[in-house]
Amino acid sequence: MPESNMDLVASVILILVKIGVFFALFMLILAYVTLLERRLLGFFQERYGPNRVGWQGLLQPVADGIKMFMKEDVTVSEANKAVYILAPIVFVAAALMTFSVIPFGDVIWPATMEIGGRVYNFTLANANRGVIADVNVAILIVFAISSIGIYGLIMAGWGSNNKYALLGGVRAAAVMISYELAAGLALVGIIMTTGSMSLMDIVKFQGGCWFGVIPKWFCFTQPLAFVIFLIAVFAETGRTPFDFTECENELVAGYQMEYSSMKFALFYLAEYGHMIAASALTVTFFLGGWQGPFVDVPGLNYFLPVIYFCVKTFMLVFFFIWVRATYPRFRYDLLMKLGWKVLLPATLVNILISPFTMKLFGYL
Amino acid sequence: MAEPEIRLHQEKRKRGETETMEINMGPQHPSTHGVFRAVVELDGETVVKVVPHLGYLHRGIEKIAENRTYHQVIPLTDRLDYMAGASNNLGYCLTVEKLLGIEVPPRGQYIRVILTELSRISSHLFWAGANAHDLGAMTPFFFMVREREQILFFLEMITGSRLTPSFFRVGGMSMDLPPEFRDECMKFIKNFPPRVDEYETLLTENKIWKSRTQGVGYLSAEDCIKLGISGPMARAAGIDWDLRKNQPYSSYDKFDFKTVVYHGCDAYDRYRVRMMEMRQSNEIIRQALESLPEGDHSVTMKGTLKPPAGEVYMAIEAPRGELGFYIVSDGTAQPFRMKVRAPTFVNLQSLPKMCEGKLFSDMVAALSSVDLVLAEVDR
């Protein structure tokens, strides 16, 4: 192998390791977010939540996993088999793929490292940065993938050959169309300010503070966009108050009605995956991503940004759960009305005023 | 969907361009509160037609009652509306007492009022929680069940049973109140109004809650009377009618309370009526405990109960509306015919009227605002 390609190999190996570690950790976190949600809901609702399996219920996700594997995997006889089986896979894949472009840290590996007497360069394809793929059209990728995720729901709704599931799938499609647009347009102000669609650039742009105390996060310079985006991701992830797609009390379980065993578990996990992804995206766009105090201090800069990112993301996950414990469910047509008649015009207004705020904050 | 859109859809359907979808809601469905089944015809998400099917819980209580002695019927009655067993006991016992022409001693009447109002609060609490849960709000349910648990604890303390007391007897009560009850209950009713405030902070002024319930399940006062609707549903439509006030029984005329009336005719006002009624019931219990007369809790009855031949109808204000018992006696120890006028059976009849032309989500809200207890509907 030519000497010059060795750096590439090293970088690719590092990227693969990153993906592997990330995937493993993410699945673990996912399982424990389910526990977190149940315990937190218990806390909000003055009850215990699952606290019997292991200390404070810490083994509950394991028990749930085992239970899910043991359940009979029912396939509805009248279902469209291919679509029926593909749906959870698509949904889970979309939840995981979003993370490929989200920066979770700054530099997580030294740029060069001497291994076995040779100095390897790990900067190819940003392999040493805290992002799996630093793409310059990351925002577009994020939206493309989240649309694919909705396909999972529609396929599940259609493929199950169940009327309740179909209604859930149709609702998912309608909500997606209304909210993808609002979410996308809400980010235009950010793209205008940073001049880049790369999430890494956007996070880097949010470094530093005004007057030494107020961080230069986009939630302060683009507050309207922040609110719109937050509402839109609530709608897109199908969380209360916008959980029409499963909507226990009307559609029984919506799109996932006919699923059992691990197929159901996949939907269940992917829903939390989408929630974490949505939180991570909101953090990246509006809450400074991995930015925080002392991120530039040598030695700390390898892990401090990752910690900041995780903490911020979990704060938002907590917020998601908190909202679930607080609000009733909105109505499907009212949500559409809100999306088209309020949020969409508001994003356009936001785009109009963005140049002025940019001038005001000295970005222009 | 707005009115013009609905009309457009209807025209399209007539031309055969769209098809409706029939879905089977129940008997096992999370928001039918039991085994109620409705076949719903949907045009998109708009409800075109609702056909309710009942009877999944029919136990033939009226037939069983014809073959039991008058006292043996009492345990059957609190299996009607199991959310407020004491109300059914009261309704039945009052009817038999009317047939016999006897009056319960004042202490017995007051104890009856206390038990009935406690179960009314417990029933309304559970309804409000379940209603909130039907509309997607989880937390109020757990908050409300917390207080309901205390009430069930009181019921257990007095009667030995949490849901189905069967504590009333023809002519009074089975036993007197336990001595420790008064203080414990006083503590509860002192703490209860702030708790209701707490529930209301979660729902009453919540924008989403309002948008989900205001104007939903609309039923005007005129329609209410036509459809025979009684109780909180009628009072939410502005009908100032509460049997406790208008045809007082069991010394309700001695207590100072208000008939809660709202004029919204919708699910939101049904919710508000019930919330206010809980406060009023709390007041009644406080007054009853404070002025609890001394004396006997029951008249002494000897031998087998054999009312004279005749027939009476007696109605009380149960948590869900007018609960009536019609008993025909032929002079033997068993009722010749007992008919239960179950309030939810009648109120449920309004479901198609409330839902048709509205969204499926609204149907759930409307159905929930009826306050279904299927055991009572099906008897």
Next chain:
Amino acid sequence: MTDVTKLKNAFPDAVLNVEEYRGDVTVTLKRDGLLQACTFLRDDPDYSFRFLADVTAVDYKDKTPRFVMVYHLLSHKHNRRLRLKVPLEGENPEIETMTGVWPTADWHERETYDLLGVKFLNHPDLRRILLPYHWDCFPLRKDYPLEGKDEL
């Protein structure tokens, strides 16, 4: 106490009997002309029994007439109740439906049909309501067996 003289004067042929027991006033009406009498009771301002509380029937097995329809009326305006009784001839009695006068009678009458087998003429949707649709007898009749091998 409900004063029924006005009703008697308006329908001298239809009113068979008026009695009072424990404060409940019962008016026994003839089957023919019942609809007119009920409409009168609903609309007349001195009665305005606009609320039909309950509809049922009683099976007096060995007597004739065997079945008696019972209506419980309530007037919110005057705070009064009234019971109407209508004796029905025959083993398979028929009576005009009340749904035109009080729409609430719909389910009540279906229940009465279901459990006692009284047939309501011109009822919009006379199906069984509590029992399964294929049931073929009427359990609240006195001759319905209390034990048996019938299973659902």
